[in-house]
Amino acid sequence: MSEEALREELVALGASLFQRGFSVGSAGNISVRLPDGYLMTPTNSCLGRLEAARISKLDLAWNHVGGDRPTKEVFLHRAFLEARPDAGAVVHLHSTHATALSCLDGAIPPLTPYFVMRAGREVPLIPYYRPGDAAMEPAIREAARRAKAVLLANHGPVICGPSLTDAVNAAEELEEAAKLALLLRGANPRLLTPAQVDDLLRTFG
Ligand code: ZN
Numbered sequence: 001m002s003e004e005a006l007r008e009e010l011v012a013l014g015a016s017l018f019q020r021g022f023s024v025g026s027a028g029n030i031s032v033r034l035p036d037g038y039l040m041t042p043t044n045s046c047l048g049r050l051e052a053a054r055i056s057k058l059d060l061a062w063n064h065v066g067g068d069r070p071t072k073e074v075f076l077h078r079a080f081l082e083a084r085p086d087a088g089a090v091v092h093l094h095s096t097h098a099t100a101l102s103c104l105d106g107a108i109p110p111l112t113p114y115f116v117m118r119a120g121r122e123v124p125l126i127p128y129y130r131p132g133d134a135a136m137e138p139a140i141r142e143a144a145r146r147a148k149a150v151l152l153a154n155h156g157p158v159i160c161g162p163s164l165t166d167a168v169n170a171a172e173e174l175e176e177a178a179k180l181a182l183l184l185r186g187a188n189p190r191l192l193t194p195a196q197v198d199d200l201l202r203t204f205g
Contacts, residue, residue, distance in 0.1 A: 006032050006039060006164060007052035013168045014041065017093070018048030022175060027094040027156075031077035032164050033087065036060065040077060042068035075137040076152075080160045083144035087160035089167035094156040097178035102151040108174070108181050110192040115177035117204045118170040119149045119159065121197060128153040149174055 001009070010030060017023050028047050032039040037059040041050060045068070057066035062078060064070055071077075073092060080090045101108060106125030110116050124143040129136035129152075140158065143150050149159035149170070157174050161167030192200070 001163075003034055003039070004052075006034070007055050009164055010039060010041070010055060011050045011052050013164065014047035014050045017168065017171075018046065022095045022172065023047045023093055028092060029071040029073050029077070030089065030091050030164070030167070031074075031081065032089045033081055037065065038062070038077070038081065040070040040074060043071050045071075072132060075134070076140060076158050079137050079140035080144045080158065083141045084148070084160055086162060087148075087167075088162045089164040090158060090160045091167045091171040092156065092158045093171055093175070095171070095175040095178075097182055098151060098157040098175050099155065100182060101178045102156060103154050106151045106153065108151075108177050109189070110197050111177060111180050111184070111189060113192065113196075113200050115173055116192065116197055116200045118161075118173040119177070120147060121201065122147055123149045123151055123157075123174070125151045125153055128155070131155075 010032060014030060026044045026046050029041045037057060040056040040058060041047065042054060042056050054068045056064060056068055056070035058070060059065045076092050077090045080087050108123050124147050126139050126143060140150060149157060151157050157171065159167065159170045159174050161170045
């Protein structure tokens with residue numbers, strides 16, 4: 001897909017996430033890997049009102065080379081995109097249910113196959129760091145080597161996918177899984193067994 005088409009897709013998917021309440025105000029940010037660098041949502045931008053021409057562009061060394069200044073949370077994206085060559089895009093949200101779980105123990109059990117297919121075997125909980133604390137990046141990078149998604153304690157989820165559409169779908173699936181986990185808290189739900197999780201990961205990668 002061309003950079004121009006990816007910019008348009010980013011605008012459309014950002015608006016879709018915003019309109020359905022996955023992101024409010026200027027919360028949340030999205031990045032996309034390009035052959036010559038990265039696209040990133042701008043600092044203080046609202047996902048519901050992105051403009052294709054103003055989306056930040058960074059070169060392969062993460063220097064800002066075009067558009068508005070990138071999100072202050074650029075390091076979350078850098079940690080994932082550098083740790084995971086399979087990540088074509090990264091979505092970070094402050095979506096309600098995943099953020100609620102990030103204030104608890106962060107556990108999202110394997111309730112549905114689609115969550116396991118999108119997020120994998122585990123979603124590590126990264127300890128709390130003050131926004132902008134440089135120590136957060138190595139912690140995320142370490143977890144991203146073994147996981148496609150993390151929960152930042154008292155903050156929200158970060159998840160990647162092979163393409164922009166995949167990453168957005170994965171972020172939505174993660175939020176739904178967190179919602180189910182909260183709805184079923186205190187109940188005794190039937191979880192997928194380790195063998196069922198293995199079978200899903202073998203079959204769908
Ligand atoms: Zn954030």
